[in-house]
Amino acid sequence: MAVGQAILSEGILIAEAGADLVEALVREHARFVYRVAYAVLRNHHDAEDAVQETFIRVWRHRGELRDVREARPWLARIAWRVAVDKRRRPADLSLEEQQEAAQGVRELQAQGAGADQLAISAQMQELLAALIASLPRDLREVVTLSTVEEMTSAEVGTALGIPEVTVRTRLFRARQLLKEKLAAVMEGGS
Amino acid sequence: MSEQKEKFADEILDKALANYSHAEPRLGLEGRVLARLDEEKQSPARVWKWAWAPAAAALLIAGGLYLSRPRPQGPAIPNVAVKTNPPVTAAPTQPQPPVVKAAAQTKPRVGARAQAAPRAAVAAARLPQFPAPQALSEQDRLLLAYVRLHPQAAAQQAEATAQPLAEMKIRPLEIPPLSPDGSQSAPER
Secondary structure (H helix, E strand, C coil): CCHHHHHHHHCCCCHHHHHHHHHHHHHHHHHHHHHHHHHHHCCHHHHHHHHHHHHHHHHHCHHHHHHCCCHHHHHHHHHHHHHHHHCCCCCCCCHHHHHHHHHHHHHHHHCCCCHHHHHHCHHHHHHHHHHHHCCCHHHHHHHHHHCCCCCCHHHHHHHHCCCHHHHHHHHHHHHHHHHHHHHHHHHCCC | CCHHHHHHHHHHHHHHHHHHCCCCCCCCHHHHHHHHHHHHHHHHHHHHHCCHHHHHHHHHHHHHHHHHCCCCCCCCCCCCCCCCCCCCCCCCCCCCCCHHHHHHHHCCCCCHHHHHHHHHHHHHCCCCCCCCCCCCCHHHHHHHHHHHHCHHHHHHHHHHHHHHHHHCCCCCCCCCCCCCCCCCCCCCC
């Protein structure tokens, strides 16, 4: 179990120990926070800025750490808000950008790329970002956070402030929509 | 959509989603975040370190203003030597009550402590110059205006007024000797 999470769950924090705890949280969860921010921002520089901003907020509210039971979803929630505030461009990509991304995937497919090669290609990642951005907001939030490794549905629900069941339902709907759109792209449509 | 294509799309979607947020930060992320936090920790300390400066400056300014303020004019001490009472015009058949008594009647009686307080205030506000400077009277202001308007005429009048005083001589006092019969002879002029 994470160091910060263990300490937090035991509820033995005192305000004076807040600084040490924040440092422990940074060492334990900085990369996780980075991935949450990157899932939203899709840019390394902006994601690192969001990580720093997230932990500065944690530091400023270190007196409230004693009330935190689970560090990961709590940090994910802060990082999510920071990243969404930081996102410069609107979530919805233009139709032209989506078509450009789809064209790149079709070209790879025409060259005989397999599923593994396609999945990790930059073209597919760009297309997936465009498809996710085209989802309704409630579905987009759930699927974006659930792509972060090791984030369970319960943690996504805690981070977004919705029940776990709702997370699962939205995730299922989001995947269905994404699969349909992806299949349409790969068949040659948009 | 055929089952094969759907399965292929599903497989690609799973793998693409798995890689979607698989991003590695540059090396040393934790160190950079901790360094940034150190700056954040020190910035409030810097602010509080100098927080006393504005308060101290305000106190210094207030003290300076207090010391350099114009001294409050104490209650005007009546100059009994030059102040003249207005002539009594009442009928002689009605004796006027003494001034002190009248004042005592018009003012409510106060205790000894209340009377001592104004005395202490007057003593505290006592000026080094005696008699205390007073505002010019109406006659003083008229005279001043006249001197400013006609300085030569005023100077001549002042000289003319002062001339007899300068020439006046006092003769030595002469006391005639007493006569044996007790009568006193008139001094010769």
